[in-house]
């Protein structure tokens with residue numbers, strides 16, 4: 001019985017019907033060809049898309065395209081405003097989303113107790129990453145742009161921080177003079193010797209006068225009504241001094257009003273909502289990729305949990321966190337839907353200079369141009385797409401570079 | 412050899428020549444925790460005298476959740492000697508070792524009862540400062556786990572956690588730690604290169620250097636050679652023999668020859684119990700228990 005077993009086994013093996021080698025090989029080849037064909041279709045589609053965009057858009061890719069604002073004349077239009085708008089919005093988004101996202105990931109991975117509440121939080125962050133970005137646009141609209149109407153309508157904000165209010169007068173030379181004011185609509189009481197500011201004027205290249213952003217201080221002289229006013233800057237007649245012509249808020253870059261309105265800050269914060277889950281998840285993955293033995297090693301030397309995180313875990317995870325963050329930011333730059341929902345103005349002829357300035361972004365401008373019926377604007381859209389693709393490509397290249405240069409093995 | 416600026420506190424461990432310090436340590440410990448055993452030592456201070464107890468376990472039990480991993484452990488770990496823990500896998504050697512520096516605190520389900528004293532103080536007490544305990548009781552793991560930093564920063568990591576050093580003191584401390592771990596000559600020209608570029612055996616000696624750089628009294632080693640080739644193993648064993656008069660070393664090993672070669676005392680564990688603990692020679696020649704004899708002679712486990 002025992003001696004027969006090997007023979008039995010060999011017989012059993014041989015009992016199976018041999019499969020056709022040629023058919024197996026044919027199937028192998030067929031599978032390979034199918035895969036290649038499917039890949040070819042995808043690559044071809046991408047190639048056609050890129051090709052048509054390049055053919056249509058490359059001729060418009062001149063330096064002036066970057067320096068000109070939007071225009072009704074397609075030949076003069078450029079992407080200066082949306083380019084700078086995208087830069088502002090993306091920077092605000094990065095400054096807010098990265099610290100919050102990375103801190104959240106660190107807390108969830110390194111410090112949070114493993115219980116039902118934190119499991120629920122983890123699950124929902126993954127769910128949030130799948131929410132369509134337009135939904136975040138709606139959230140941003142109520143949360144940031146309107147702030148639930150808590151601070152009044154957008155046009156008449158009830159709370160302003162960091163702005164400087166000026167009343168505007170005109171002197172006998174008909175020059176506007178700014179005088180610091182306390183409250184909108186309440187004229188400051190002017191006396192001779194007060195300080196006002198006159199706008200500096202420059203002579204342009206072709207001889208025309210240009211009003212600059214610079215204001216020089218002058219000492220005011222208030223002359224009574226019945227006296228003849230002398231000629232000169234900073235001389236205001238008493239009857240004019242009682243009521244200023246207008247009020248104006250000078251906005252330093254940090255000026256903020258509530259509600260935020262359709263400002264770059266509101267745009268950046270809305271995009272933060274879009275990318276936050278992505279930043280958190282990619283940072284969590286980066287932290288999880290750090291071998292536990294490093295944490296144990298550090299703790300065993302008497303390091304506290306925080307010292308271990310700060311000096312071992314986070315530094316080891318930084319390259320991966322950076323890669324994930326850059327990819328999240330490139331997503332933010334490409335988003336049009338959430339910004340569209342905010343209701344930002346389409347025709348912007350200035351670059352933002354404060355957090356409260358209006359803005360538009362590259363995808364919005366491209367969307368706007370593609371939806372016009374004139375051929376010329378279609379070509380502009382193609383050129384805009386080339387710029388957007390270049391920006392995204394640059395972001396991805398940096399991410400790849402970081403992955404290759406900084407990402408070293410961890411154990 | 413020059414005296415390195417060790418971070419040791421309490422005067423128990425220094426790197427100065429051994430005999431004098433040993434005496435000091437004995438007298439100091441006696442004044443704090445006099446036990447009958449140590450009184451005897453005082454009466455007859457011969458070289459063969461029993462060293463004072465460093466870690467003492469009494470009626471010590473440990474659980475992971477409902478599973479009891481250790482049952483009624485009674486063990487004395489002598490100061491400045493090498494104690495080997497042997498026994499089949501899963502018998503609780505690592506568990507006990509991890510209680511010695513409370514690394515089990517990081518395992519939520521781990522609990523313990525009974526007493527575990529380090530020089531007479533209950534180290535299980537919630538009032539015991541874990542950070543200070545782990546500085547005094549260093550640990551070396553089965554798989555070398557250097558940080559993904561430079562060799563210098565690996566060694567400087569621990570000292571920097573606990574104290575502020577001047578640049579030159581730190582450099583000196585790093586050098587002396589590496590010298591002590593017998594790896595200085597191999598790495599002195601590449602202190603700023605990543606520690607991950609070292610071979611496994613070098614990494615493990617680096618980890619030992621890293622552990623002694625904070626001036627511990629006790630070194631716990633959990634199968635420090637099981638991931639290494641025979642040559643690196645020999646280097647680590649040499650190192651352990653070299654360190655044994657300055658540090659209380661507890662080493663877990665599955666290698667009987669290794670236990671016999673490096674340890675002064677051996678404790679045999681079986682299924683969560685300490686079967687016997689004695690002079691290493693006695694364990695390997697005339698063990699008191701049948702299981703011990705079977706295990707050390709390779710008949711099971």
Ligand SMILES: Nc1ncnc2c1ncn2[C@@H]1O[C@H](COP(=O)(O)OP(=O)(O)O)[C@@H](O)[C@H]1O
Pocket residue numbers: 475478480498499500501502503504505506507518520
């Ligand atoms: N983190 C843990 N959680 C639950 N059980 C554990 C854990 N670590 C070890 N054990 C169990 O405790 C027992 C002793 O393990 P261990 O101390 O690692 O044994 P040894 O080091 O002697 O091989 C084993 O049965 C093991 O399964």
Ligand SMILES: [Mg+2]
Pocket residue numbers: 504505506633
């Ligand atoms: Mg073990």
